[in-house]
Amino acid sequence: MSEHATPQDAFVPDLSVDLAPRNPRELVLKNPVIPASGCFGYGTEYGSFVDVERLGAFVSKGITPHPRSGNAMPRIAETPAGMLNAIGLQNPGLRGFIRKYPPIWERWDVPAIVNVSAESIEDFAHMARELDEVPGIAALEINISCPNINAGGFCFGWDADMSAEVTRAVRQATTLPVIVKLSPGALDIVSIAQAVEGAGADAVSLINTLVGMQIDVRRRWPVLANLTGGLSGPAVKPVAVRMVYQVAAAVNIPVIGLGGIATLGDALEFFMAGASAIEVGTAIFTDPTVLTRLVDDLAEWMSANGVPSLRELVGVANDRFTHPQGVPAADAFDLMVELGE
């Protein structure tokens, strides 16, 4: 079912990607375009706009061990070329989720990735164990970076040891491919990426949203009921590209890039920085057809530019990318110091 070149049409570009090369259960996508968690519901909401089977994969809304009703309103605020959200992980909980969605996904010819959030390492492991053998689920994306949940005021994803601990616990609880979603709030995202790679992650995805705030000057109070929210959209893209560039140079597992992708040009930046696949989030809200258009545009661009396989594009803008063992975190981190003065 993978596309391959034929003599007559020398150029059907190969968009396929393996996001879990170290895992026997593998995670092979027919193309690298994936709707991001929280922006595509459970894959069913966009049914009349998007043929989900044309996507590389999709990531579900974040699931927690128990049902959550989410934050109070307002939950979203528009910002310059971006938006803040503080939904608060409204979801039916693990049991309700397993009953409702995987049976639908099982009939679809597209890998379904479940985004998993929890407030303790035990809960992360518990959820991974419960999801391990559920038909219809292809992989887990571990949300160590959701900035809206306060558990003792910390975030797993900001600390390399805690990030590794969560990853290790999940790794031991499931043989499913495990993607760890990294937080841009970490002081050194490269060291977090290396820590979760060492703890058994099959891939990393980055970046999650940046924590932000908007004040309603008439009410003299923050717009969001939660006070802070996650910033997404085109406004965050340069930050995301820089972090993907650094992380891709420092790890030997696939990197999934996301943060403000809306056009083919945006997607190409991420691939050239070192991403093997991309997730698209906020752009879906303003254009429900963006996902399949990106797939088509990418194939067309590769044909027109003589790129037979996506793999040849990954990391071409990244001179440290080819380093066989990755580079020490400190080296990759230099980049930020050099650029940021």
Add this chain to the structure above:
Amino acid sequence: MTTATPHIDTNPSPRGASRLFTGTITATMPIMGDSSLITFTAPQNLVAQARPGQFVSILCRGEGAYDPLLRRPISIYRADAEAGELTILVRPFGRGSSWLVAQPDGASLDVLGPLGNQFEVSPRSGNLLMVAGGVGAAPLLMLAEEAVQKGLSVTYLMGSATEAGLLPAAAFRGEIEYVVATDDGSRGHHGFVTDLIPEYLQWADQVFTCGPTPMFHSLRNVVLKHRMGKKPPVQLSVERTMACALGACLGCVVETKRGMVTSCVDGPVFDMDEVVWS
């Protein structure tokens, strides 16, 4: 290893075939002071499906621009299936709506819709009371015109700060009793539109309302004080900031006795007694 296409029918919230289209503005008319009635072309099958209370979600920026980022949900004011046109009532309140009212005739609009649920008129109802505030007048006008066409009696109450902010009586097609209130007394009752409600509550079989949140609170207090039991029931159309408008992002929820539900798919019309009021 091919498989069947996804069984979208098992979708817990199916929203019909593609409702994304490009409309062309055919007419713009000033109304209610600073607001505009904007009419644009739409596929006839979608116009024919449009129901009172539904909305469209419009991208309010030019091609290649990212600001303002999100689409704007706007209630449908009138649907003309024969002409293949939808009309919306827009007040230039923020950056998106200001962009929209500045578009010239002939301009293209990126439109998603019609979306959401609708006002439900019970088959047993003969007398309908509408209570409108500001641009909340739009979905109620569509509902009122449909109702009188079916032979129902409609009284349409509207409130505004001044006379300039009211719908002109000429806007209504059909036999609708139109009663107004202004904060400054420049037209009709001097005071709030909700002051007018008690005298109609015995008569009305159903109440429909759309307007600013403070008006809802005031209306609810008046209704709870004057009605008998749960009659007449009240349906209200809420306004929320939305991102996806398709039930995916959960950014526009309303707290109801059934839990947190989206105003874009489960709403925007809710039964007043189902909403949890804080």
